[in-house]
Amino acid sequence: MNAPVTIQQRLARLNPRQQEAVRYIDGPCLVLAGAGSGKTSVITTKIAYLVQECGMSARRIAAVTFTNKAAREMKERVGQMLKGKEGHGLTVSTFHTLGLTIIRAELKALGYKPGFSLFDPEDAKALLRDLMNKDAQVDADQINSVQSQISAWKNDLVLPGQALSHAGSDDEHYAARVYEAYGRHLKAYNAVDFDDLIMLPVVLLQQDAEALARWRRRIHYMLVDEYQDTNVSQYQLVKLLMAERSTFTVVGDDDQSIYAWRGARPENLVTLGEDFPRLKVIKLEQNYRSTGTILRAANALIAHNPHVYDKTLWSE
Numbered sequence: 432m433n434a435p436v437t438i439q440q441r442l443a444r445l446n447p448r449q450q451e452a453v454r455y456i457d458g459p460c461l462v463l464a465g466a467g468s469g470k471t472s473v474i475t476t477k478i479a480y481l482v483q484e485c486g487m488s489a490r491r492i493a494a495v496t497f498t499n500k501a502a503r504e505m506k507e508r509v510g511q512m513l514k515g516k517e518g519h520g521l522t523v524s525t526f527h528t529l530g531l532t533i534i535r536a537e538l539k540a541l542g543y544k545p546g547f548s549l550f551d552p553e554d555a556k557a558l559l560r561d562l563m564n565k566d567a568q569v570d571a572d573q574i575n576s577v578q579s580q581i582s583a584w585k586n587d588l589v590l591p592g593q594a595l596s597h598a599g600s601d602d603e604h605y606a607a608r609v610y611e612a613y614g615r616h617l618k619a620y621n622a623v624d625f626d627d628l629i630m631l632p633v634v635l636l637q638q639d640a641e642a643l644a645r646w647r648r649r650i651h652y653m654l655v656d657e658y659q660d661t662n663v664s665q666y667q668l669v670k671l672l673m674a675e676r677s678t679f680t681v682v683g684d685d686d687q688s689i690y691a692w693r694g695a696r697p698e699n700l701v702t703l704g705e706d707f708p709r710l711k712v713i714k715l716e717q718n719y720r721s722t723g724t725i726l727r728a729a730n731a732l733i734a735h736n737p738h739v740y741d742k743t744l745w746s747e
Contacts, residue, residue: 438483441476441512445469452680452713453477456485459673459707460680461658461700468715470682474654475505477680478521479512481652489513490520491649493672495529496656502528505656522650526665530628533635533646540642541635548622552578555613555624562612580606581613585626586662588633629664636671647675658683659700666699670706677707 442450452462452473464470478494481487494509496502506523513521522529531549538545550558559578563569580603584594591614594607617623623631636643650672655661658681661669673679683700704710 435514436512438476438479438512441479445472445476448713448715449473449476452715453480455680455711455713456481456652456678459677459703459710461703461710461712462680462682462715463712464682464684464715470656470715471505471508473715474656474680474682475508475512477654478509478523482513482517487652488520489518491651492654493522493524493529493650493652494654494656495522495524495526497525497660499525501525501656526661526668527625527628530632530668533632534623534628537632537635537642540639541631542618543623544621546621548620549628550617550620550622550624552625554622558616559609559613562609562616576602577606577609581610582626584610585630586664588630588664588667590634626664629668633664633667633671636668643671646672651676651678653679655679655681655683658703661699666702677709 442453445453446469449469449472452460453476456477462470462473464473474494478489478492481492482489494505496505502524509521509523510518522532524532534541534543534547538547556574556578559574559581560569563574563577584597589597591607591611594610595604598604598607617627636646653669653673655669660683669679669681681703704712
């Protein structure tokens with residue numbers, strides 16, 4: 432039977448920059464990870480390092496990413512490193528699942544009753560159609576437009592009461608009125624929608640000092656994957672939870688941001704340095720996926736992008 436792989440053996444398999452990213456745990460850390468640079472290995476090894484080398488309880492660690500698939504893969508890889516009770520209570524999830532966990536724990540503070548419903552986009556669209564048809568017959572494009580606008584407001588933490596003052600056109604004024612009615616009806620149904628899963632926890636933590644203290648006691652270290660794809664509300668969630676300890680690692684690459692249409696803000700990489708002046712930036716530039724020729728072409732293209740942090744991919 433093979434002896435289990437130790438954390439030191441796992442570290443030895445990483446390159447010097449990856450090792451530095453794993454070992455740096457004393458403050459805020461941005462790992463600027465180019466494509467194919469082994470960022471998932473860094474995140475999963477760092478979770479094992481925190482537990483096995485630093486003695487941190489797994490239940491105090493939260494790793495978040497954007498898709499269920501990415502979260503599953505990360506969970507599987509960590510599961511191979513942390514055996515038995517070692518990994519008990521570890522959170523590896525999407526942002527929305529973390530938000531749902533907070534909502535379930537804080538139902539009373541949020542003013543919801545047990546057994547609340549989660550409206551998927553089709554449920555939400557049906558409710559909007561009912562509300563909008565009260566004014567006049569509306570077509571699918573109008574409903575989609577209002578739904579997108581409400582989603583954008585929620586992602587930017589604009590509450591129903593504030594949306595009217597943000598509205599710059601007749602269409603936005605109309606959307607703001609629908610948003611208010613939509614919010615009232617959701618609450619009456621004891622329901623939340625997908626965007627509420629981030630917005631409601633953020634608003635709660637901003638307004639309720641006791642709830643904020645509870646969650647800061649619960650989560651001592653955060654790791655965020657694909658950080659360049661965070662929107663305003665997701666960034667605020669990380670910032671609120673981590674502002675006191677400043678113990679987190681975010682992994683991202685502004686050259687790989689593809690979700691601007693969904694509210695993603697690559698400029699959150701800049702905001703992070705402003706909000707956490709002690710931020711340590713570690714660049715992963717060694718690529719394990721492509722040849723030197725491909726990388727020279729990629730670097731030439733990437734050079735035209737607006738950057739805060741420059742990096743040059745290379746390969747052996």
